[in-house]
Amino acid sequence: MQTLPYLDPTLPIERRIDDALARMTTAEKIALIHAQSKFSSPGVKRLGIPELWMTDGPHGIRPEVLWDEWEQAGWTNDSCVAFPALTALAATWNSALSQAYGKALGEEARWRNKSVVLGPGVNIARTPLNGRNFEYMGEDPYLAARMVVPYIYGVQSNGVATSLKHFALNNHELNRHTTNVRVSDRALREIYLPAFEAAVREGKTWTVMGAYNLYRDQHLCHNQYLLNDVLKREWNYDGVVVSDWGGTHNTDEAVRHGLDLEFGTWTNGLYAGASNAYDSYYLARPYADAIAAGRYGTDELDDKVRRVLRLTYRTEMRTDRPRGAMCSEEHYAVARAVGNEAIVLLKNDKNILPLPADARNLLVVGENAIKMMTVGGGSSSLKAQREVLPLDGLRARFGADRVRFERGYVGDVTGEYNGVVTGQDLRDDRSPERLMADAVAAARQADYVLFVGGLNKSAGQDCEDSDRAGLALPYGQDALIAALAKANPRTIVLNISGNPVAMPWKNDVAAILQVWMLGSEAGHSMADVISGDANPSGKLPFTSYAALDQCGAHALGAYPGQKRADSEIWDVDYKEDIFVGYRWVDRQRLQPNFPFGHGLSYTTFAYGRLQLPQAKSVAVPTASAPLRVSVPIANTGTRAGQEVVQVYVRELRPKVDRPERELKAFRKVMLQPGERQILTFDLDETAFRYYDDKQQQWVVNAGEFEIQIGSSSRDIRTKAKIRLQ
Structure with a gap:
């Protein structure tokens, strides 16, 4: 029996696309370019063209959610390995490790039958307040470009697409749906586009996700200049532009300005004045009705369908697709290797680190030593199969009898995101004053004090859809660190964050480690570096500012922008232009806490x-x-x-x-x-x-x-x- 051309794996993909397109009805084409559930699009059942399934996120495969809701589906076999967040990956400055990371992540996505991983993100760290910087690759376009390309190679070697995000100029979370960016063409080209261009031209990413914000007064999920003129024409991109969830706003612009696949427009998926809410998407019934009325031809539709079919042939209809693997020890080894190389030794007075092998009286202070960090932070929240906490990692390495713990402060005792719960009970009824007093008293008796604090993934910290209020550490940590350092000169700070923090105590402590959100193997990686089993080799992918006004965007009053009169739109002028991060502090002759690229060794x-x-x-x-x-x-x-x-x-x-x-x-x-x-x-x-x-x-x-x-x-x-x- 002769195989139909569109199903024949021996034929070139473009020949198969031509044949499939010729067999499809307009209704089938329309169905192909918008969602059928929270994370899937339908394919063409009549022709045997399969569904496409998307998944967050860039540093671990998100647990399954209900068909039409964000809440968890209640599966018991959808746990994952939580890899270090992408800012940590960037801090390794190791492109080979980036490819190994991508390959392991892609294997987990493939095992879970996912077509597309919604990541990586390469938006530039323009402001240290951006709640989503932990998901991105730092402040420098060259570093981000060199680290993202091998990541894409690794993921897509599994027949799983990456979705490069968020294209583009998505540099803070505050007012993210209504911010209109005004930036010079020079800054756009020199700072904000190079990592995206490398990911498209070199990495060959199969999908690109639009951003929520606006540029040139057009939303970036349907933006004529960036999607059509730059991405598709100038860069010759042949893949799919996917909307961010809820990022589509207008049928006409979605049709004409570069969007190919629409997701999340009505996120409950249950009602919108139609029997099937997904028919009400901008690229669904409104588009079909407009074609029937003669307002559009089918050229734009056929181009969108071609791109979606091309994605399907590269993923779900690829006959040599690997099977993948989930929660393997090899994946945990990759996560630990990345964590070990990501940790940045910022300061090490008198070579206090690594700790001597016979160190016995260690005091660990800080909520982040016992708080799970894999849950929360937004769409990249995970249900990790296991997470080694810092305190547990240090006790496993040095011996439980050698390591005491004091809480020191209480921050966020909750541990839940979209139905995934940590199961931790972090409540502590002591007053802040009592917590500090108990920690300081214990510090006086310790040989070494390891303060494990920083940010967490709660709103207003390292978290999607919110920005930080300032550079200071929350929950009174700055005062606590100062008190610990006064009580014990051998105080070492392990700062867990995806952003710079102010560090007013920098000169008072003996050593400082920038630790990041390290995922499943966090505790082991910290113990490896503290003990000297691993020699730290991470370098900062951003400038560690001593004060907020050392950042150009804030020094010039160019964040978060100006709200228009009688409008929901916020205009933000990138007044610092090309002078982002170290480019600004160098120009102004400023002295940050630690410069871009800094990192010590043993x-x-x-x-x-x-x-x-x-x-x-x-x-x-x-x-x-x-x-x-x-x-x-x-x-x-x-x-x-x-x-x-x-x-x-x-x-x-x-x-x-x-x-x-x-x-x-x-x-x-x-x-x-x-x-x-x-x-x-x-x-x-x-x-x-x-x-x-x-x-x-x-x-x-x-x-x-x-x-x-x-x-x-x-x-x-x-x-x-x-x-x-």
Whole structure:
């Protein structure tokens, strides 16, 4: 029996799409481009084209929800491995580890029969108040680009699509549905689009999710310029644009301005004046009626259907799709490896860390040492099969009899999100004063104090749909840390957060670790680093500000924007333009708590002299003829360790305003004690260019540039000049 062309796996996908499209009715085409439930679209049952099933999230596979509701379905086999959040992944600066992370996550999605993982997110950390920064990859577009591409490779190797989000300019959560971003073309191209472009052009992501906010007064789930002009035409994107849930607002714009697949418009799914609420979606009956009335042809519809079919052939109808795996020990090992490399050693006075093997009298203080962090935070909330808490990880490593605990403060004792509950009882009836007094008294008797605090995933902290009120730690933690440090000079702070915090106690404590939301293996990773079983190698993917006005958006009063008179719309002007993160603090000569790219080790590294071509003047480099630079690096300490060697570029006499330095390359290298390697980096024209608003194109000026290589954006170890002809 001859196989129909659209079902023949030996034929090219585009040939199969042509055949399937020719067999479909208009009603079947319309059904294909909008949801049939909270997280699925229907396919074409008559033709045997299967459903597509979406799942949150970027760092773990969300538990099953009811057909038409956000609440959990009550399954007992939908637990997952919770991987470290994406800001932690970015802090590893390890692209190979990013691919391993993506592959493991994709295997979990595949085992659960998911077609699309709704992630990763690469929105730039413009403000440290953004409640969703923990889901993104930091403040630098180059770092985010290099980390997101291998993640996509890893996930999609399983026949599971990624959904790159949130495209674009979704840089804070406050008023997220009504914020209209006004930004220069230059900042858009240099800061906010590069990671998305790399994910599309290099990573080949199969879906892209629109953002809730507006740009040029159009919602970004149906935005002519970004979706049609840039994404689909300029970047030649052949995949599907998916709306964020509830992000569609208008049939005409959804039809004409780039949206392909609509989800979440009526989130209860039960009533909207029709027998089937999903028929009331903007790309459902209203679209079909408009076609029947002659207001639209079918060209736009056929393009949307082609894209959805292409996604289906790449995922559900791919015959060689792996089976996947769920909650395997290999996945837990990946989560632990990422956690170990993500932790950033910010400060280590007198090499107090790692703790000696015979350390016996350890005091752990802080609610985050005992609070589950996998539940909450918004759509990325998970039902983890297991979560090793920091206190448990430290006791397992050092011995339960050596590690005491004091609460110190009470923050959020709840533990529930959409029906997933932690089952923890974190209530404590002591007053804040009593809690602090008890912790300080215990600190005086301890050999070492490990304060485990920071943010949690409650509203107003690291959480979707809300932003932080400021940089200070909540629940009186800053005062508690200061009191502990006064009582015991061997106080070590482990800050769990996806954002910078103010750290007024920075000079009073002996050591500081930036720990992140590390997921299932959090406690083990913290214990590995504290004990020295793992040598910390993480680097900050953002600037750690000492005060909010060190951030350009806040210094210029450009957050959260200005509400229009007689309108729900908030206009926010990105007044800092290209000067985001370290670009701003460098320009203003500010001293943050810790700079972008900073991170210490338990060993030391020596950098040799930067080597450039012998010629002092060279042609503008290209991908095929790059500028090759090299630098020797040696491990001069007594432990094996990894260093992230960072390459920055500065134009010395620019014709337009340019940053003091911009990250243009990096590499993470493992060195044994006494080992020396020469690292080589190839820089093409993208390392030297800027975007010219007037010409609407990228420009490289002839002139002198400085290549800087160092251990952070403020720790430049070697530099040299080169002239471009």
